[in-house]
Amino acid sequence: MSKAYWRSLDELTQTLEFREKVAQEFPFLAEALQDPRTRREFLKLAGASLGLLGLASCRWPKETILPFAGRPEGRVPGVPQYFATAMSLFGNALGLVVTSYDGRPIKVEGNPLHPESLGATHLWAQASVLELYDPDRSRAVVERQAGQRVVSTWENFRRFFGSCLARLQTQGGRGLFILADATPSPTRERLRQRLAERFPEALWVDWDPLLNVQEREGLAQATGVRAVAKPKVENAAVIVSLGADFLLRHPSAVVNARGFAAKRREGKNRLYVAEAVPTVTGAAADYRLAVPPERLVAMLLALAHELVARGVTLTVPLPPPPPLAAEEKDFVRRCARDLHAAGGESLLLVAESLPPAVHALAFSLHRALGAQGRTVFYFPAPPATGHWQQLQHAMENREVELLVVLGGNPVVTAPHLPWASLPSETAVVRLGLFEDETSRLSRWHVPQAHFLEAWGDLQACTGEYSVVQPLIAPLYEGKTAEELLALSLGDERQGYDLVRDTFSVFSQGRFDEELWRQTLHDGILPGHSLSPLVLKEQDSSWLRDLAFPPAGEGLTACLLYDLKVLDGRFANNPWLQELPEPLTKLTWGNAALISPKTAGRLGVRHGEVVRIATAGGEILLPCFTLPGTAEGVVGLVAGYGRKAAGRVGDSVGVDVLPIFAGRWTAAARVTPTGKRGDLVSTQDQQAIDRVGLEALGHRVGELIREVCAAAVVQGLQIGEKPEVRRPAMPWKERPFTGEYQWGMVVDLACCIGCGACVVACQAENNIPVVGKKQVQKGRQMHWIRVDRYFGGKPEDPKFAFQPMLCQHCENAPCEQVCPVAATVHSEEGLNEMVYNRCVGTRYCSNNCPYKVRRFNFFNYFKDVAPTRKMQFNPEVTIRGRGVMEKCTFCIQRIERAKITAHNERRALRDGEVVPACAQVCPTQAIVFGNLNDSQSEVAKLSQDPRAYGVLTELNTRPRVLYLAKITNHEETS
């Protein structure tokens, strides 16, 4: 098979001739090609193009597909290698260490050396490896001529791009607009500056809806310096968050969560959250108040007044205090008292959706409390670029001649820009991973190289420089944004050379090969970071803007970006689509979040489709009654309703962005339609009836135990009695003779419910994605799930999360009932599942009190796309149809560590075996190890007074223990 033939397959797949050909050869596939809607069809399709396998292999560097005459140094077949790289999200860098098997990256971990990771990652980093292998990724340069899609070549594009730029250069770059995703890449910045020199009148706009622009804007207004705030949550004793989801949707969320958990574990912080719609931060709060977004401004102002009244000296004149409702007043008073007492150990975080003036006031308060330099640091922000409104203006006035879109998907994420009215003479050049909505409006689409397959660099907001190194040759000849930028400057070098040039700048102007290698190895350039700025108010005129008028009549619609697919960029990622959203536990779609009371007032039932009308338009969306949502607020989750995301993400959910018209809130009218929507959640699939709710209320306290922070500070004395955890056995106890006795402790005080463990487990253990219909039937396959419980009143609920996985019971109910002994206990205390002995009676699942076993109702690996197969972990068996599976405590990692230790003739050290869930956990809530070793962390934690087992009264003797949640309430302390 010649390479040329297969290269044109992409072109062919879309053409009529190809369809005819397929129809002749494989009639059953022709349909799937026409309508690749269902998963089965999609898999068939992927299977049909078996050529992809050839395609994939063609992409490999020629050298590596030749058999080795001799083994290259350091390469042992079957032994994974680890490479440091970095990922960009929320405008920040996250250092990663990627596991590579025989040249295939299969698993992403955090880089312990990287200050934004500390060894953990967020769930998006976990899912990024699947994005790399997405069979829907664009594979060819595509040109659209008069609406006709034509597969073109890189050469053609280069010719076009060159002539276009040459023309623009003559007019100083007027008419050239660049819309870039905000990737903090020094190389990109360097090229941007060169571009600005060559095209002085060109406009560069950074657009990323997840960026904290308001905060930068606010700091700039207040201090005159462009800066970003970097919280140090581990130093904060009192944290007040006004709508800011700093534990999950924040540039530094991973380390924020780490810091929060570290302090929480000692019982030494208190978190106040006022927000409109529950977030994981709100769920972690000790005091939470549900208020409409416009009230947050008033509350911050009142808080400032309250602090001033307590003697905090604020250097800016405050507008008069606004009137507050009783519970708001109470909340503010508590906050003020605690903040005042904490002084420099206080942290105040404000939602991105609030105007810059609010961020400016937050800065002033930080400074007044002495928090600057203790709980919050300021670092120089990337240089200012154009504002999207300038681009909008130019688009409206037909001034755009060439628009280069680097990454992102602005047609979806910025629907307020007049895309539809772009004149045909405007050339849009688009670099993207997928041929998505933006590509459809573009003249040229150029496939983008994924960060795992291309050279690049990233700089964390604190200044640490990381090189993004490829783990694999580009699968589809994609280019990076930097390469495209260099091309526009007439520089046709590869990303590798571009990055090395930048590296020279960072290493004192000359290229230091030794340092380069060191940087690649460590993942960060050693000893390079920025020193924090010390900022002062320069101006107080921003105080005039300190207002946030209510959205208008009716309900306030609040825009939220999804916690899984974010702004839709991960919509084609099946792991994330199937990951239950932390609070609603929704998968495969979005909903309108309404409080039960408001729903009652509107006459809307849970799951019913509602019509939401704003000035920007109207949408139909199923309603989810979420306790803890503010009254009069409807939270709309963005990131769904994609039309050209790919086979996974197309038409999942509803796109809510158009009705917001570029704003964060909108006045909305919500009317019921009487139709049932298709909400698919992994918990409470049906709205739970009264009977169930009562039982739930009784049980939560027992399943999720709580202690108060004050008691933790004083030192808890009495833990769970041994006879409670291990009731007497009426027969002879089974001795466990293994050298290692594995156990796990999950600290509920730390778990924020983000779900990174779920994705990490899925990536590590080849867990299949089953699709929307199967999740609806309750057949999700996650080996670890995070149970979410509500407590208290629906208006003011308490939230609790409990990661639930196989408890590896010493006296396992599943083992006793299996008729064929397919699930047995190891001498090391692992409950082992023997897949090839399993006949699939499912009796084990029925008898499992934790219901953590998962059954392969179908063959979920029947037609896996060849590229997708590259992600599979070769150390974990693919489970066939009709077989039960469950958490193994990552036995492959245990065995690998044991083999290493054995070869080195030593015993395993504590911390050497880390299951995927524990490794990824940003809060280090999961600790795994050898219970036999009394010095191991897990053994110590299992003796912690907070430790308890779940359902131990059944005498299951679980090897997973939980540490009681810590709440810091005044009433309880």
Added chain:
Amino acid sequence: MSQPAIWDNSHDQPGHRAPLVLGDDSFGAITQRVATIVEKPKPPRWWTVTFSISLAFTVVLLAMLAYLFTVGVGVWGLNVPVAWGFDITNFVFWVGIGHAGTLISAILFLFRQKWRTSINRFAEGMTIFAVICAGIFPAIHTGRPWFDYWLFPYPNQMQMWPNFRSPLMWDVFAVSTYFTVSLMFWYVGMLPDLATLRDRAQTKLRQLVYGILALGWRGSARHWHRYERVYLLLAALATPLVLSVHSVVSFDFAVSQLPGWHATIFPPYFVAGAIFSGFAMVLTLLIPIRKAFHLEELVTTRHLDNMAKILLATGLMVGYAYGIEFFTAWYSGNHFEAFTFYNRALGPYSWAYWIMVFCNVVVPQMFWFKKARTTPWILLVGSLFVNVGMWFERFVIVVTSLSRDFLPGNWGIYKPTWVELLTLAGSFGLFLTLFLLFLRFLPMVAMAEVKSVVPQAGLERGPHRGHGQYWGEIPHQHEEILGGEGREQR
């Protein structure tokens, strides 16, 4: 000699025993009556119609199984937590049905309940076919049915025994033993009748087939002697099995630790339920067939009356079990247990629970009235209700307990799919197909045994019959035959 079409023999008069079978049939007439059903060259029209429908449903069953095997268990509505649904419900239901036959033939035989002779063959046949239907479900419910044989202990290259601690393993033994013994019992009991059919056979084929099946039965005294011994022994062997098989089936649930399953009352409760459902099914089948084949004189009103009484008694037992389950749940103080029952009655599956209570507890109360016990159509309707109710009982036990167990985080809802509904319908198709074939080709009433309980059977013993051997009066003729002697006997 005029006589009423059906002589009501359901009365209980002190000092007067009603005859067990009616009519003035001689021994030969009984043979004639039963054997002609099998010997008619063409089956009745209703038989052809019902057989075609049943056969169609059997084909549906086969189609569903083919679909299941090619695609996977996912074609059913099961999930985690509810990993068992219609499959195990149907299994327990059919095993329960399979109880009546052996109970009637073995236990009632040992207790010298002579009235059983008219219905035992019929009930045993039903048992065999019900157990066949039951056996299908555990075999197909597994994820990889092609490995089902791993459940049997056999020497193998894996050097693996099955797990003898698993109740599913016990099921394999209990059901297969029960099936084997029931089949033997049924077959051995049929030998004299098969020989009768052989002797009466008109065609070569029938001679051959019945000849082989009759195992050379010649009716010699020695044959009869051996036959009676074997029959008695098999009855003794089958009797404990009647109790054990459903007890073991109940262990599937009772041995687990799921609230709603983990209950010590389950074995007797299941046995009572099985007898209840088995008798209901016997009635459901018997009433129309008795009418269709004009067997009212062999299967008399008294038979119906007796069976209705058993229905009433076992219905009260299961009703008691339903009640005591709630009591245990409350008295145990275990809130998981208490919730399970609260949830059964008031939760998302409460509709199924109340159908069960209505059909199994409320409906049988009508059998306190003799009118309901002796009016065939009322009895038929009542028995149908019990069939439905007993199916729901198993559904309630299997599904409601699983759908909401310990951790509210994993609660789930199970909805059957069309595949499951058609599989259930198909299993009825198979059952009826086998049953109709049985009616057509095998003697549905134990001719030899019935002959021993007709009043005429006691005649030659004259006035010196022992008390236990009194089978009632010979209607219409006794005056003539016995003259004054008959009166003295009373």
